[in-house]
Amino acid sequence: MLGDRLRDLRAQHSLTLRQLAQQADVSPALLSQIENGATDPSLATLRKLARVFDASIATLFADPDAPAVHVSRPGSRTRLAAPRGQIAYDRLTPGRGDLEVLQADLAPGDASSPEPWSHPSTECTVVLAGEIVAEINGDRHRLAEGESITFDSRLPHRYRNDSDAAARIIIAVTPPTP
Numbered sequence: 001m002l003g004d005r006l007r008d009l010r011a012q013h014s015l016t017l018r019q020l021a022q023q024a025d026v027s028p029a030l031l032s033q034i035e036n037g038a039t040d041p042s043l044a045t046l047r048k049l050a051r052v053f054d055a056s057i058a059t060l061f062a063d064p065d066a067p068a069v070h071v072s073r074p075g076s077r078t079r080l081a082a083p084r085g086q087i088a089y090d091r092l093t094p095g096r097g098d099l100e101v102l103q104a105d106l107a108p109g110d111a112s113s114p115e116p117w118s119h120p121s122t123e124c125t126v127v128l129a130g131e132i133v134a135e136i137n138g139d140r141h142r143l144a145e146g147e148s149i150t151f152d153s154r155l156p157h158r159y160r161n162d163s164d165a166a167a168r169i170i171i172a173v174t175p176p177t178p
Contacts, residue, residue, distance in 0.1 A: 001095070002078060003035040005060055009053050024048040040079045043089070043113075056119075058176035061095035070094040087112050087159070089171075100176030105168050106132060106161035116156035121173045123153040130167030133160045 010020050017035075021028040026045055033039040041049070043057075050057045061078070072092045080089040080102070087110050089102040104112070116135055125134060126148040134141040137155040151157065153173065161167045 001063060002041070002061060003037045005062065005095075006031070006049065007035045009055075009060070013053060015052075020049075020052060023052045040081050042081045042083060043086070044083070046080065056176070058095070058097060058100060061091070061176075062097055063095035066094035066096040085110060086114070092170075097176065098174065100171075100173040102171045102173070103168070104159075104171065105166060106130070106159065107166055108161055108164050110161050112159040116158045118154050118156045121153045121175055122150065123157070124148060124150040124172045125159065126170045128168040128170060130161065130165050131163050132167050132169060133162050134158075135160065 010017070013020075015023070017031050018028050021031050024031075024045070025048060030039070030041070030045070034041050034045075046057045046060060050060060053059065070093065074090075077090040077092065080091065082088045087104045087106050089104045092101040092103055093099055106112075116137075125132075125143070127143045127145050129145055131142060131144045134143060134149050134157065136149075136151050136157045141149055143149055159169065
């Protein structure tokens with residue numbers, strides 16, 4: 001689905017694969033692999049592509065044919081990969097544009113981004129296992145299994161696992177701009 005949407009956006013903007021690659025500062029080979037469904041892009045790559053289209057990352061996943069009822073199963077979810085030390089996300093929701101729900105596993109030392117960042121949404125994060133630190137607007141909030149935090153994501157934020165054990169979280173974002 002992401003590959004098809006990327007190809008459509010590229011065509012709408014009259015960009016060749018090489019032109020988009022140059023503007024996004026990624027390789028044409030990577031874009032080709034994404035469009036053909038051979039690889040999942042990193043969150044950093046998605047942010048670069050969204051900037052070229054002057055859109056949110058959610059736009060890259062928008063699906064006008066998203067079903068009214070969507071079942072998400074392990075192994076068939078879209079994965080938003082990340083560099084070592086940053087968390088990767090599994091998308092649990094379809095691309096309807098109203099809500100984004102992501103699941104992430106954080107190994108000890110992992111962070112959601114190198115530095116806190118912001119986007120115009122409301123965000124809620126639930127800790128399913130382990131514990132994390134939510135850094136929001138310079139404040140640190142330690143969250144244990146079963147606890148959650150909700151905030152205006154225009155405040156600079158990120159999640160970190162400072163513990164010695166793995167953690168699992170669910171993040172809900174509305175409107176979607178992960």
